[in-house]
Amino acid sequence: MDFDSFFRQATGLETGPYPFQQRFATAPSLPHLVRIPTGLGKTAAVVLGWLWRRRYASEEIRRQTPRRLVYCLPMRVLVEQTRNAVAGWLHNLSLQNELGVHILMGGEEAEDWDIYPERDAILVGTQDMLLSRVLNRGYGMSRFRWPVHFGLLNNGALWVFDEVQLMDVAVATSAQLDGFRRKLGMFEITESIWMSATLDPQWLKTIDFQPSWLGQPLELTHEEKQQSPIARRYDAKKSLQKASSHMGQPEQLAQEIAQAHQAGTLTLAIVNTVERAQAVYEELVALQKKKGGILASDARLVLVHSRFRPHDRQQAMQHLLADPPEAGTIGVTTQVVEAGVDVSAKTLFSELAPWSSLVQRFGRCNRRGEFSGNDAGTVIWIDLPGDADQQKQEKLALPYTLPALKEARKKLNQCQDVSPRSLDSLAVPLHLEVDQVIRLRDFVDLFDTTADLSGNDIDVSRFIRSGEELDVYVFWRDIPAEVFVPDVSQSYAAAPQREELCPVPYRQFRDFAQRHRQDVWRWDTLEERWAAVTTEHIYPGQVFLVRAAAGGYQPGIGWDGKSKRKVAPISSPLALPEAYDQDQPSSAAQWQTLEEHTRTVLDELDRILNELNLAPSLRKILRLAAAWHDVGKAHPVFQQALPDNPPSGSKIWAKAAGNWKRYERKHFRHELASALAVLQRPHASLDDVQDQELSLIAYLVAAHHGKVRLSIRSMPGEAAPPAQSGQPSEQLYARGIWDGDQLPQVVLPGDVSFGPITLSLEPMKLGHGANGEPSWAARMLALRDSQCWGPIRLAYLEALLRAADMRASRVGT
Secondary structure (H helix, E strand, O other), X not given: OOHXXXXXXXXXXXXXXXXXXXXXXXXXXXXXXXXXXOOOOHHHHHHHHHHHHHHOOOHHHHHHOOOEEEEEEOOOHHHHHHHHHHHHHHHHOOOOOOOXXXXXXXXXXXXXXXXXXXXOEEEEEEHHHHHHHHOOOOOOOOHXXXXXXXXXXXXXXXXXXXXXXXXXXXXXXXXXXXXXXXXXXXXXXXXXXXXXXXXXXXHHOOOOOOHHHOOOOEEOOHHHHHOOOHHHHHOOOEEEEEEEEEOOOHHHHHHHHHHHOOOOOEXXXXXXXXXXXXXXXHHHHHHHHOOOOOOOOOOEEEEEOOOOOHHHHHHHHHXXXXXXXXXXXXXXXXXXXXXXXXXOEOEEEEEOOOHHHHHHHHOOEOOOOOOOHHHOEEEEEEEOOOOOOHHHHHHHHOOOOHHHHHHHHHHHOOOOEOOHHHHOOOOOOOOOOOOOOOOHHHHHHOOOOOOOOOOOOXXXXXXXXXXXXXEEEEEEEOOOOOOOOOOOOOHHHOOOEHHHOEEEEHHHHHHHHHHOXXXXXXXXXXXXXXXXXXXXXXXXXXXXXXXXXXXXXXXXXXXOOOOOOOOOOOOOOOOOOOOOOOOHHHEOOOOEXXXXXXXXXXXXXXXXXXXXXXXXXXXXHHHHHHHHOOHHHHOHHHXXXXXXXXXXXXXXXXXXXXXXXXXXXXXOOHHHHHHHHHHOOOOHHHOOOOHHHHHHHHHHHHOOOOOOOOOOOOOOOOOOOOOEOOEOOOOOXXXXXXXXXXXXXXXXXXXXXXXXXXXXXXXXXXXXXXXOOEOHHHHHHHHHOOOOOHHHHHHHHHHHHHHHHHHHHOOOO
């Protein structure tokens, strides 16, 4: 199918694609920069262009086009809108059952895109959710699945950063990540595209990335700007006025908005902080309640910002995007509508903001050129109070800097009209405040997902967002007042679902938690319980359980830390968050022997590898890792934890149906036993494997649940082996494995049989052991720092094996 026909079928537009959309899809190589005015269809250009290249272009272009499209947005409110648009296009193309569109928003995800690494997929999320995952610290998800997403998002992915002018430090991070991949290597091509109507290539200049690598941007030609319907949008008139009210004056601003509003139209007011948006909205509600006032009682009032639970946020967006009623709609929003929201206001109010942000906001007024002549759109900008001192002005300027606002004011004073054509002649200064730039050493260190002894992780938030926009994720449950330690057997202790989570600025949540010390908890993966929270435990990206009676949220207002009203919880199924000692995949609907399960894993791995272009040597390594990954389940501790009444005999079981017992050794990990067995080369199938390849196989085996990776150490609360002759035992122990433990005879597919063998924890010591073999840490660091392997390639292989194992674990369920 040619792209013109493909685009028409997908969108239902008889006019077909714009020329720039056609150029994106059919060019020999993808552009790295897309600089197109707002409202002309950049999202359609990229998504449908990528899809056409993957499905209908030449074989060479298909191979050059990554299999995963990762669409990164600055604001949450855009995520569902983008997903819905893409889902509609796929439905029109009859591809909805072949290609998944997945939202990465935190919480328990029902869509396991990551267990099908060989398939095409479209992933949509915010910079918080996506960049935290590509940095191996995924926000709002199980820590044990971090490496899988790290591997798949750094291999075989086309990253699209939309509206980069809103991404602050994430712009530098995205450029650095591109540079790291070039240096460290990858198994599947991964590229980046940056998009904005105000894009400056110099924004991407960092230590490890040069703008000269970007090539020419995709932008409108002079001829395109003259052609209808582009010209209609490009010339859409928007007169510019200055408001009489000032920033920080919600009552006066609400009065001015109500007076300027025209019946039957949309009036949009964009302010720079959630608190001011809430204040203006509440003043408008008060005005509407006054009988005979200036605001009609049946005018629709909508508040939109980023601090809502998903359902409330979606409902607010639906009301904003719906056709206005007879009395019209007034929407009060933050900068969440700057990017990608397809809304067109007759009257637009905007607080003073950096120029690049203002340009995006202007695009929400008379967006389609539907208002013209004397009835054109109107933009009214709101200045800082002139009589305020420097300190107050700097506070009102947040989250921006005062110099950036003053520079934008100079530009506004030069304008009478802010149509795209009028703005073309103005230079666009962007103050990209980058305090923290991730370095290659930082990135490599993040490959290790082991928490420190206090249970804390490296905080990557400084590389994702700056200022007050760093979030934690909060959900509310009905917990009785007399309960101070949530009972994990109760439904209120279940893992949060995506629709429950509300993003909250972490500094505001610290204040809230300080006032409600007995009403806030976080999940302790080692102790398998909801633990009380102190302020030092609160840092961006974490998830917290809050007692509903403590308040903090109102459906129409969103997060409100001062609210004492009880929050209505959203019902959730009973399933605890994942804990370190859990082996959920080992629980199945039917019993499977170790040999049966291993054969199924090998079959699933072959299905994956048949769709990938990996070298035969890599296929061999992966198949050996798959063959040996679960031999540690032969360990007596694992077998004794099986449900009672196995089907028959003294077989070694890998999967079982029924009620599992707790491991008799705390923090037992069967995969460590498997990896230690591999290092002993107990079978001829491992004899011809080179030493570094053996280290790689052992790593993949150990890491296949994400719980044993670069280091081996005993865990907090882990019991030492019993004392001998009244003296403390010097026997090594880690993750429930004791030095000298035995594995019985094991049979694997292909008539592979070995054992019994005695496990040695000599590798957990630093340096070389008594046998001259390198330690576990030395082996793993050599792999991580190797030019042949490295963190990106290692994580990709890890993701492939884990995908095969997870798929095999679902057989019969």
